[in-house]
Amino acid sequence: MNKTADVTVVGGGVIGCSIAYYLAKKGADVIVVEKNKGPSFGASGTNQGACPLQLFEPPVLELARQSLKLYKNLSEEIGYDIEYDNVGALVCSVDEKQYSDMKKHVEKKKKQGINVRLIEREELLKLEPTLGENVVVGVEEWESCGVNPFKVNYGFACAARRLGARFLFSTEVGKIEKDKDKVTSVATDKGKIITNFLVNAAGAWSPQIGKMLGLVIPVKPRRGQIIVTEPTPLNKRWRCISDADYLLTTAFDLKATEVSKDKRIKLGVAGVYLQESTGNWTIGSSRDFADYNTNVTMQTIRYIAKRAIKFIPKLKDVSCIRTFAGLRPFCYVDGLPILSKVDNPQNFVIATGHAGEGITLAPITGKLISELIVENKTSLPIDAFSFSRFKNAYLQNLG
Amino acid sequence: MERKLQERKVNNIVCRCEEVTEQEIRDAIRKFNLTTVDEVKRLTRAGMGLCQGRTCGSLMEKILSEEINKKVSELLPLKKRPPVRPIKIKLLAKKERESE
Ligand SMILES: Cc1cc2nc3c(=O)[nH]c(=O)nc-3n(C[C@H](O)[C@H](O)[C@H](O)COP(=O)(O)OP(=O)(O)OC[C@H]3O[C@@H](n4cnc5c(N)ncnc54)[C@H](O)[C@@H]3O)c2cc1C
Ligand code: FES
Numbered sequence: 001m002n003k004t005a006d007v008t009v010v011g012g013g014v015i016g017c018s019i020a021y022y023l024a025k026k027g028a029d030v031i032v033v034e035k036n037k038g039p040s041f042g043a044s045g046t047n048q049g050a051c052p053l054q055l056f057e058p059p060v061l062e063l064a065r066q067s068l069k070l071y072k073n074l075s076e077e078i079g080y081d082i083e084y085d086n087v088g089a090l091v092c093s094v095d096e097k098q099y100s101d102m103k104k105h106v107e108k109k110k111k112q113g114i115n116v117r118l119i120e121r122e123e124l125l126k127l128e129p130t131l132g133e134n135v136v137v138g139v140e141e142w143e144s145c146g147v148n149p150f151k152v153n154y155g156f157a158c159a160a161r162r163l164g165a166r167f168l169f170s171t172e173v174g175k176i177e178k179d180k181d182k183v184t185s186v187a188t189d190k191g192k193i194i195t196n197f198l199v200n201a202a203g204a205w206s207p208q209i210g211k212m213l214g215l216v217i218p219v220k221p222r223r224g225q226i227i228v229t230e231p232t233p234l235n236k237r238w239r240c241i242s243d244a245d246y247l248l249t250t251a252f253d254l255k256a257t258e259v260s261k262d263k264r265i266k267l268g269v270a271g272v273y274l275q276e277s278t279g280n281w282t283i284g285s286s287r288d289f290a291d292y293n294t295n296v297t298m299q300t301i302r303y304i305a306k307r308a309i310k311f312i313p314k315l316k317d318v319s320c321i322r323t324f325a326g327l328r329p330f331c332y333v334d335g336l337p338i339l340s341k342v343d344n345p346q347n348f349v350i351a352t353g354h355a356g357e358g359i360t361l362a363p364i365t366g367k368l369i370s371e372l373i374v375e376n377k378t379s380l381p382i383d384a385f386s387f388s389r390f391k392n393a394y395l396q397n398l399g
Numbered sequence: 400m401e402r403k404l405q406e407r408k409v410n411n412i413v414c415r416c417e418e419v420t421e422q423e424i425r426d427a428i429r430k431f432n433l434t435t436v437d438e439v440k441r442l443t444r445a446g447m448g449l450c451q452g453r454t455c456g457s458l459m460e461k462i463l464s465e466e467i468n469k470k471v472s473e474l475l476p477l478k479k480r481p482p483v484r485p486i487k488i489k490l491l492a493k494k495e496r497e498s499e
Pocket of ligand 1: 010011012013014015016033034035036039040041042043044045046047048049050051171172173174201202203204205206222223224225226272284285325326327328329352353354355356357358359360361
């Protein structure tokens with residue numbers, strides 16, 4: 001028998017489940033369709049759950065800021081502990097040549113209203129004895145947090161379900177039916193859903209959903225690999241330490257990674273070293289394009305491990321207990337998220353392209369998309385994330 | 400007496416590495432309608448310890464199969480996350496292969 005819904009969301013990752021929650025809160029009748037047996041089998045289940053505010057630049061910065069505000073009370077709001085962890089964020093350099101860039105970074109962040117502080121080598125080593133002799137300079141800030149991404153994903157899903165949202169797991173969207181300029185229904189391997197709105201929150205797979213409507217969504221999977229260690233005693237001050245390379249090259253500057261002669265930079269290896277409250281470290285990460293391959297590769301893991309030891313030497317004698325890889329939904333035109341309606345079909349909404357920042361941005365994304373659908377306006381401007389921005393990019397490509 | 404036994408049973412530690420009890424596992428399965436051991440692992444930490452589920456994995460499967468009325472053989476097997484045995488980070492950093 002056909003099902004009906006106000007809104008059908010494709011994808012049960014952190015983005016789809018957040019959207020479902022905020023929509024259900026506004027009273028919408030929501031169905032989430034997820035091809036895997038549960039949520040968190042995509043990128044949302046293979047990441048570090050770090051939300052380091054100082055790594056964000058406008059226009060995404062404002063989203064991150066608002067999202068962090070929502071995270072503060074989220075456990076209470078949804079009645080489930082997402083393990084919000086007030087870890088702050090330290091960005092750290094092991095390269096003398098980066099000193100002036102780090103100084104610029106501090107000035108820029110101050111102007112953006114982030115309460116950052118530059119810390120010289122001696123003080124760094126005093127405050128955090130686990131840091132290595134190699135460190136040159138660091139920038140700390142305490143508005144950032146860590147969360148348990150599984151718990152965010154399941155927490156949103158559960159809270160949405162309590163508000164009446166339905167979840168269809170092991171169900172794959174295969175076709176979308178249209179009448180003139182509107183989506184009418186979604187065909188899955190388990191039957192049809194007649195729907196007023198369709199949201200594409202299929203992460204790295206979102207282009208496939210776009211294709212069903214003849215739309216090119218310029219997103220591709222960007223693989224990241226992670227090492228997990230056994231627990232060690234908790235660091236004294238900083239448990240979320242990022243490699244300045246993350247800021248200065250690998251994460252944002254695609255060109256710099258492509259032209260670099262350094263194999264490590266080419267593989268996008270620049271760490272976020274996160275010590276969970278249990279004492280375990282997740283050591284990330286890398287950025288490469290390998291289609292939908294989620295294998296870890298020895299070469300990349302080696303670079304990640306080598307780099308980690310530079311920052312935190314004592315890690316060398318700590319055991320790796322597992323490794324994993326995941327696929328970030330990466331917009332290859334400008335690296336920005338796509339949070340947008342489209343001209344045709346007019347009841348189709350895209351919410352993806354969160355790249356390596358989707359956990360941080362999940363709450364605000366859910367809130368804004370729910371506003372876009374129910375009220376047709378949003379409490380924060382989202383023009384910078386509109387789908388129409390690609391028109392020019394395509395013409396350029398064609399030309 | 401009957402009751403006591405039951406209580407003791409559910410407070411059994413299933414995962415020694417992460418100290419997760421049988422009750423915690425059953426609660427998570429019921430709360431979230433879990434159907435895979437991977438999900439039990441993510442939400443309870445059982446199987447995330449030093450031995451990576453080699454000790455507790457089969458027990459987790461048994462509990463899940465009981466809860467959802469399926470045979471263990473019907474469950475999605477736990478995803479393998481290398482390495483097979485814990486390995487020091489310095490060895491990972493060193494492992495050089497010329498062909499790469
Ligand atoms: C290694 C790594 C580290 C990261 N670290 C961080 C971090 O520290 N902080 C941070 O903020 N972000 C981080 N991220 C990014 C973050 O994980 C992602 O941005 C986020 O999880 C994206 O969520 P999503 O819901 O869009 O995608 P996904 O979680 O991939 O969800 C998409 C879902 O859609 C489903 N789907 C696809 N096609 C269909 C279909 N046809 N029918 C039904 N269902 C379908 C898929 O099965 C999948 O479950 C990291 C990512 C990686 C890979
Ligand atoms: S006993 Fe569960 S991980 Fe070792």
